[in-house]
Amino acid sequence: MDASMSSEVVANATADVAPTYIPTMPYMDRNQQLSASARHQVPPADLVFTNGHPHIQIKPKSPPLYATDSYGNPAFIHKLASVDKLGHFRHRMLTWNYDERSKAQDIIPFIFLGPGFAARDAQFIDDNQISCMVAVRSAQMVRKKPSLLHPASMPTSSGRQIAILDIDSPWEFIRNVRPVIKMVVDHMEASCQGGIINGVQDISARILVYCENGNERSAVFVAALLMVLYGLESYTAIQLIQSRRFSIGLNESMKQMLSTFETILQAEMQVGAMGTVGMPLRLKRTMSTMEEEGDESMEDAPQTLDRPGTAPFMDVSD
Numbered sequence: 357m358d359a360s361m362s363s364e365v366v367a368n369a370t371a372d373v374a375p376t377y378i379p380t381m382p383y384m385d386r387n388q389q390l391s392a393s394a395r396h397q398v399p400p401a402d403l404v405f406t407n408g409h410p411h412i413q414i415k416p417k418s419p420p421l422y423a424t425d426s427y428g429n430p431a432f433i434h435k436l437a438s439v440d441k442l443g444h445f446r447h448r449m450l451t452w453n454y455d456e457r458s459k460a461q462d463i464i465p466f467i468f469l470g471p472g473f474a475a476r477d478a479q480f481i482d483d484n485q486i487s488c489m490v491a492v493r494s495a496q497m498v499r500k501k502p503s504l505l506h507p508a509s510m511p512t513s514s515g516r517q518i519a520i521l522d523i524d525s526p527w528e529f530i531r532n533v534r535p536v537i538k539m540v541v542d543h544m545e546a547s548c549q550g551g552i553i554n555g556v557q558d559i560s561a562r563i564l565v566y567c568e569n570g571n572e573r574s575a576v577f578v579a580a581l582l583m584v585l586y587g588l589e590s591y592t593a594i595q596l597i598q599s600r601r602f603s604i605g606l607n608e609s610m611k612q613m614l615s616t617f618e619t620i621l622q623a624e625m626q627v628g629a630m631g632t633v634g635m636p637l638r639l640k641r642t643m644s645t646m647e648e649e650g651d652e653s654m655e656d657a658p659q660t661l662d663r664p665g666t667a668p669f670m671d672v673s674d
Contacts, residue, residue, distance in 0.1 A: 377669040398611070401595040403447060410449060412599050414442040420587035421628035426534050427584050428541025430628065432553065436544075437586050440464075440556045445599050452602040460570065461601045466544065466559045469578050469601050471570035472505050481512045481564070488517040488543050488563045490536065492573040495522040505568065517543055521577055529613040530620065533577065537584055575604040579614055583621055590614035 401412040419437035422430040442464070460470025460480065474480055475489055489507040503509045507518035521536045523529045540563055545551050547561035565581075567574035579593035588596070593614070598604050606614075 376672060378672055380666060380668060380670050398591045398594050401447070401599065404444070406444075410447040411444045412447050412595060413444050414586075414588070414592060414596055416442055416586045416588055418587070420584070420625050421631075422624060423628040423631045426538060426624075428538045429545055429551075432545045432551070433541065433585060435553050436556075436559075439554060440586075442586060442596075445596060447599040448602050449599075456601075457570070457603045460564060460566070463578055463597055463600045464582075465556055466562055467578060467581065468562065468564045469570060469574055469597065469604075470564065470566050472566055472568055474570065475505075475507065475564060475566045476510055476512060478512050481516075484562055484564075485560075486512075486516065486562045486564045487547065488519070488540065488561060489513050490518075490540065490563060490565045490574075490577065491520045492565065492567045492577045493520060493522050494568075494573070495524045495528055498522050505566070521573075523573060523576075523613070526609065526613040526616050529576070529580075530616060533580055533617070536577070537581055540581060541585070570601070571604045572606065572610060575601070575606060576610050576613055580617055583614070583618060587625060590618045 403410040403412060405411070416437060419434045421434055424430070427433065448461075458471060458473050460468045460474035462468050462484075468474075468484065468486070472491075475491070480486075489510075489512075491505045491507050493505050498504055506520060507513040507516075517539070519536050519539050521532055523532060543563070544559050544561045545553075548558045553559065565574045565578050575594075575597055578597055579590060582588050582593040582596060583590060590611075594604075594606065
């Protein structure tokens with residue numbers, strides 16, 4: 357068979373298998389549209405040197421307002437942020453040493469952050485009058501060993517309030533963090549004489565937050581707690597924590613947890629602020645509600661509820 361006959365056979369074979377279906381809509385290569393995931397880069401803190409020592413200055417926004425008590429008493433949180441302006445914190449970047457990783461540090465006067473070893477240190481617990489212990493654990497590891505880092509398994513927790521937060525993903529964090537924060541805030545309020553706070557010195561509660569190494573999950577929870585109490589942005593909370601415990605290191609997943617939480621928190625604070633100034637909250641009206649109310653705009657609304665779907669292919673064969 358010569359080359360011309362071969363070409364003719366191939367052409368005829370191609371014609372015999374012509375497609376009998378054609379697409380009804382264009383294709384899109386979604387892989388080309390996906391860009392690299394955003395990296396949550398924490399900017400360096402602005403340092404002010406006083407007498408040769410670096411300090412960072414935390415400037416919270418207006419005291420946060422919440423419409424519900426999902427994080428604790430809204431009035432107590434608002435009052436705390438009003439009387440405790442945070443201000444200057446001495447950055448420990450020049451004085452930090454490796455051995456301090458095994459100890460806990462006070463981030464603000466009533467919140468300590470450290471490793472599990474600090475939670476077992478009876479001397480530290482007594483000297484700092486720790487009244488509440490919060491363990492932040494890996495949910496995956498806890499499924500294998502439920503007693504892992506649990507405060508109840510430590511003799512130092514006797515007579516103290518305890519809580520646990522098991523997280524591995526942003527979804528688990530958002531779902532589980534509220535009740536733990538509420539417990540901490542309620543504990544703080546109960547430690548004030550009559551629940552009244554006129555200054556940070558009125559809070560006698562001392563909370564230790566810890567995880568296995570004190571640098572990851574527990575730091576995420578402390579950042580979230582600072583964001584709730586003072587309305588801080590996530591990166592500002594991280595800067596404050598790192599100024600006191602220089603060894604913390606959050607991976608992208610943990611930064612994503614805080615970024616997602618920050619978005620939700622900002623929305624909740626906006627709702628709280630609107631409720632405080634007496635602005636009515638406009639609720640989304642459902643289709644059924646509009647029909648029941650006899651909304652005239654429904655008459656001109658496109659009737660798409662019974663619209664059939666579009667098949668991805670169309671048959672063009674005879």
